[in-house]
Amino acid sequence: MPVKVYKLDLSPPARAVIMACDIYKVPVEFIDVDLMNKEHLKPAYLKMNPLHTVPVLVDDDVILHDSHAILIYLSEVYGNNGTLYPNNVKQRALINQKLFFNNSYLFTRLGNVTYPIFMSGARGVDQKKLDDINVAYGILEEFLTRTTFLAGDNLTIADIAAFTTVCGLMYILPIDNSRYPKINSWIKKLENQPYAKKCNEQPAKMYGQFIQKAIQQ
Numbered sequence: 001m002p003v004k005v006y007k008l009d010l011s012p013p014a015r016a017v018i019m020a021c022d023i024y025k026v027p028v029e030f031i032d033v034d035l036m037n038k039e040h041l042k043p044a045y046l047k048m049n050p051l052h053t054v055p056v057l058v059d060d061d062v063i064l065h066d067s068h069a070i071l072i073y074l075s076e077v078y079g080n081n082g083t084l085y086p087n088n089v090k091q092r093a094l095i096n097q098k099l100f101f102n103n104s105y106l107f108t109r110l111g112n113v114t115y116p117i118f119m120s121g122a123r124g125v126d127q128k129k130l131d132d133i134n135v136a137y138g139i140l141e142e143f144l145t146r147t148t149f150l151a152g153d154n155l156t157i158a159d160i161a162a163f164t165t166v167c168g169l170m171y172i173l174p175i176d177n178s179r180y181p182k183i184n185s186w187i188k189k190l191e192n193q194p195y196a197k198k199c200n201e202q203p204a205k206m207y208g209q210f211i212q213k214a215i216q217q
């Protein structure tokens with residue numbers, strides 16, 4: 001039986017999961033959730049995920065919300081101990097650390113700008129939120145100065161997760177190449193992955209352009 005993934009292509013965390021499904025060739029049925037029409041607030045969806053977020057993965061009796069938990073699960077079940085999430089406690093600890101960094105730190109800064117836009121039609125952006133994103137870029141640059149990818153010198157699921165977030169952030173605050181050269185070269189490496197071209201490129205652009213328009217109003 002295929003796993004089910006409830007998603008929206010525009011959603012950065014959903015796109016991370018969609019890319020992982022593509023990489024691992026997961027037998028999957030994708031189900032679109034129309035956030036604009038509040039499908040995620042309907043009782044059946046809330047029963048599955050009281051947090052009312054996408055993505056959600058359903059694999060028989062396992063129901064998972066949160067893209068990071070889903071990325072780990074997919075890697076463990078379908079990843080064949082590959083380099084994206086190797087079966088090594090120390091390497092996994094470093095990858096998990098950066099997955100948590102994306103979830104708690106980077107994505108929060110994206111959500112601070114995008115939630116009011118998507119959920120309540122807000123327009124414009126406060127300087128404080130832009131400053132917070134700039135601080136996050138500084139931290140990301142520092143991480144990527146220490147290692148080529150976020151959790152070492154191999155691309156891992158932590159990069160895939162953070163990449164989708166950065167693909168949104170860069171439309172809010174462009175990533176100045178003279179200040180953040182490592183971030184820009186990391187983005188290029190990820191953009192060139194076949195799964196990123198296939199599953200991320202177009203929806204990330206649409207998502208970014210929508211945000212850009214909203215913050216310029």
Ligand SMILES: N[C@@H](CCC(=O)N[C@@H](CS)C(=O)NCC(=O)O)C(=O)O
Pocket residue numbers: 010011012013014035040051052053054055065066067068103
């Ligand atoms: N930490 C969560 C964040 C998921 C999330 O916030 N998804 C947004 C779309 S990008 C959503 O579903 N928002 C609807 C809501 O919060 O009601 C994850 O990584 O899955």
